[in-house]
Amino acid sequence: MKTVTLLIGLLLMVSASCIDDVEEKGFTLGKEYTFQMNRWYFSQDGRYGLIFTDVNDSRCPSDVVCVWSGEVSLTGTWKETGKNDQTIQLHSVVTNLQTLPEGIGVQFVSVFPESRKSSESIDPKDYRITLLISAK
Numbered sequence: 001m002k003t004v005t006l007l008i009g010l011l012l013m014v015s016a017s018c019i020d021d022v023e024e025k026g027f028t029l030g031k032e033y034t035f036q037m038n039r040w041y042f043s044q045d046g047r048y049g050l051i052f053t054d055v056n057d058s059r060c061p062s063d064v065v066c067v068w069s070g071e072v073s074l075t076g077t078w079k080e081t082g083k084n085d086q087t088i089q090l091h092s093v094v095t096n097l098q099t100l101p102e103g104i105g106v107q108f109v110s111v112f113p114e115s116r117k118s119s120e121s122i123d124p125k126d127y128r129i130t131l132l133i134s135a136k
Helices: 002-017
Strands: 022-027 032-035 040-043 048-057 072-080 086-091 104-112 128-135
Touching: 048 128, 072 104
Parallel strands: 022 040
Antiparallel strands: 032 128, 040 048, 048 072, 072 086, 104 128
16 A cells, blocks of 8 residues: 555656646736746636747846847747637847737836846846736
């Protein structure tokens, strides 16, 4: 009996480690919300889901003088009940390159960390991106 209980417990631990993190509290359209990379987030009403899987940070390092300040861009997947998943791209500065679901608007509010030195790199899991997602 102990062996069966131990085996079941081990199987539960292994299967739980394979599941994407799910954010219990969800975002609400029209309100700011802070996102992390590689985590699923769902709207409070359960209609929408969002995960960011890639970040590109071309912002000018704090110890360099740049002609252009650069930007942060995100790639991810948007889910909407009753529709096919959609790959999205968000840009903090060059917004005409964004790929968004029809009827949805996104505005960057803040990106953490705010800056880095040219000799440093930022691990994607350390990003905290605050967005304002709204219905158009």
